Amino acid sequence: MSLSRPGPVLRAAILIVSTTAAQDPSTDSADAAVRDVFETDGGGQWTVTDSAIVGDVVAHIQRQIMLWTDSRREGEGDAVNLIVTTGGTGFAVADDTPEAVSPLLHKDAPGLVHGMLAASLAVTPFAMMSRPVAGIRNQTVIITLPGSPKGAKENLRAVLRTLPHACLQAVGANSRALHSGGVRRLEQEARVGSGAVDGHAHAHHHGHDHGHSHGHGHGHGHGGLVRHTKPSENPKSNDPSLGPSRRHRESPYPMLSVEKALELIKEHTPAPEIVAERVGSALVGAVLARDVKARENVPAFRASIVDGYAVVVPRDGDMKGVFPVTSVSHAAPGEAAALKEGEIARITTGAPLPPGATSVIMVEDTVLVSMTDDDKEEKEIEILADNVKEGENIREVGSDIRQGDLILGKGEQVSTSGGEIGLLAATGVAEVQVYRRPTIGVLSTGDEIVESSRPGDLRLGEVRDTNRPTLISAAEERGYEVIDFGIASDKSGSLEEHLRQALRQTDLVITTGGVSMGELDLLKPTIERSLGGTIHFGRVAMKPGKPTTFATVPVKDNAGERVSKVIFSLPGNPASALVTFHLFVLPALHQMSGISPLGLTRVPVTLSHDFPLDKARPEYQRAIVSITKDGTLSATSTGGQRSSKVGSMKGANALLCLPSGLEPLQKGTKVEALLMGDIRSSL
Incomplete structure (x- = not known):
């Protein structure tokens, strides 16, 4: 785009902020109204190259504006020279356009805001209910207009003829060349003010070019508090370099719920970051970022679930009689000799079955018959069981957990009880993917x-x-x-x-x-x-x-x-x-x-006494929540709730969510409590 003085064509974009229009674009009439102003009052200097509709969502408003303003900087072509938004500048709960736009601005333009408000106030006192903002992001001028077509047209007309000059400066035009000839020439070219050449000019001139007389003590900028922003326009912090006398006298940040x-x-x-972590005590409290599957069968071998005798069950299931004890199987690892029909092996709980064994007889179903010569081992045992079936008292391979089974799911938290650690260890899992704390x-x-x-x-x-x-x-x-x-x-x-x-x-x-x-x-x-x-x-x-x-x-x-x-x-x-x-x-x-749900656990509680309320703000009172004999949760205040009172936190295991109000909440009222610690028993 050329920066030469006469009549460059500037690029404009229109952003409609309306949840209703975002759902049904046919309901919007503001876009046509704004385009009409560009065509009829823009002096042929504007072309509307882009338009979009977004809902009343701060992130959506900001995303669209940055798409238009940051493209030149990112090497993606020319950014627009001017963005006008319509809607979301009032006092309604969903009116967040100023809050969305203000943080994006690199330079504020309070003069444009004043010009728009002054024009609207000349029409209706209710214009003071509008909260416009204006300024520059990168090389783009941004102004916010009301949502009504009439209000949008009034505000845009009030400033439109000065905007080409602002846009040219924003893209880096030579300021000395632009201002040659003084303000009078600028007014004539823009067809505004005392130098205007059309019917919109004011007939009275105040005798000075700038309208900021320095010849008398009440001129602009002299005396009084110098405040650079308004809370509703530009929520930015104090500039410490300005000194204490020029700090904000009230917070510039909107009060949020x-x-x-x-x-x-x-x-x-x-968002949470995923890392690998070894299975061990350090894993307690971590949240799994991936599903975990068993690496091994549990048990990995056929094991006895009782102390007794491994046997080979005959076809008729009759195991009554006296049998020689040919071997011993303990839980300790080792090789066992194969067992034949007519032989038995003493076995302990959890020990692997000898090869060939098909069942286990409980020790309670046997009688000792004889001992070995050294009197240290059992030699013969009488079994008193009949109708024995294969597989009795045996834990088969993978009967608890099979290799490849899902044992823990994504999003599960490893508890302090040790159960999850034990499960991972039992199935041969040495490392898991978790969200880094x-x-x-x-x-x-x-x-x-x-x-x-x-x-x-x-x-x-x-x-x-x-x-x-x-x-x-x-x-x-x-x-x-x-x-x-x-x-x-x-x-x-x-x-x-x-x-x-x-x-x-x-x-x-x-x-x-x-x-x-x-x-x-x-x-x-x-x-x-x-x-x-x-x-x-x-x-x-x-x-x-x-x-x-x-x-x-x-x-x-x-x-x-x-x-x-x-x-x-x-x-x-x-x-x-x-x-x-x-x-x-x-x-x-x-x-x-990666923990979900976020924040403290909410539970309903019953007030055990009257609770005073703050007249203006909801309050989070420190309290002790305990369980009563009838199984309900009761809440008792920890005492004085002044914010500087350290003692108000002593013993507190909950925050009571209390509304604002003029009268105390009565004993027996049910409210929500946020649990900070374990619930106590009042029994």
Whole structure:
């Protein structure tokens, strides 16, 4: 595409975001409305080269946008110059277009957003219910329009004539050449503003070219809080270089439900890796990644199931009489002489039958007749059995497990009871394919945090590190290898160094502290701005644990391949940290380990007393669940539930899933509980 000034033809793409239209494209009318604006108001500078329809799903929106924006960079032809989306910019539960688009933007364009909102507000005050975003990804300008055809046309018309200039700059045009002649010339060429030459121009001019007068103190950019994003437009962390006075005064991250947060964790947590592991005690807790078949028959030989005498049964089955004991067969390996009719061999449980033997007579069905001369062995035995059949008291080859039988299936977990280990060992399986269990890194943050074991009294403001040893214990109890990365100070360089080291050595990193809104809360900025990570959520509508953060960071593995690693930044309060570990981190660990279902086991319980509720947020109260005399599960609170109260976790074996509400839940109410430990007996 030529970058010369007069009228280059620019490529546009239209993305319709609508689950209804994705299921039935005939219901969509926004595509035609947007095309009409390009044709009638675009001055012949636009050609719509692509269009698509996707449902109200963040991943689908992002995938289509990246297909259009990243193709030039990947050497797959020209990317489009402009993408306009329609739909999903309102307040409805499924309206997630801004949340899908914002993380993709490399540069924000708040001026375009202001222009679209201003145009719509001139028509209706309800325009303030729209949440548009705009910006640049690679060399493509992206704007989001409302889903209604009327609203989409109004918003696009408000900015369309300025977009060729924006698109030319985005693809690398010479800015000096583009701006020669000043703003007046740009307005004339775009047919907007005071220099416009058609009927859309404003008749009044304010006496300055830029509209940003510097001659009086109330000009733009002087005084007041400088906020670079709005929570609904651009959920990005603070820029620490701007200083504390320019940090966000409220979180820029949307408040997600616990269910939505868990969906994002499931979507962005890496799939499990398959490895070979030797059969032994280290296998306990692992999940099989492949079906396992028996390598050998069990038993591998014909064996006696009782202590007694191996015999050759005559045709009539009559075994009554006195017989010489010609040999002895023990469970120890060895060769046995062939047995003939009329001879018997003493045999122990589990021992192989002598060749020729067809049945085993229990010792209880015999009487000792005589001993050998040295009085050490049986010489003759009287058998009291008749009607004896072949195969009695014999375990045949492969009667327990046959070679090639499926003994353990993909997805089964090796338990601590030892049964699976014994089964594998018995059938000659020495190695199995399992999902590798991730290694976890645990890190505390904060200048106020000191080692819990440090001797002496605490100085004013110091806090002993309770989270790190607690989380390490919780993860190790679940069978995961944990590396302790100590305490990082509230300095970007220190935190970045600790995180990089943890990401190099582990698969999943857990941090605590530094995720709120203070000027020293550097976790989110460090993840996004220093590590190039993506924060998938930074706030959850729950108590405790609202500032819980989940992110992924691209890292090169030992083979030089780029992989995604997970960071959970948990709140600093002890109860919040442990609750969110069980609620959010554990499902991710399960997914990486191949364990299903993900997360804690849910059971119905009955409240043993009244439980107060939080007025605004659902709460995960720490409780003790026990089994009553009638076999039901009863839940009792562990006491005060303040997030900083360490004692609220003492003895807790469950988290009660309580809704928000103004009135307490009454004794006897049934709720769901997430089991963190074994159920106790109240008997």
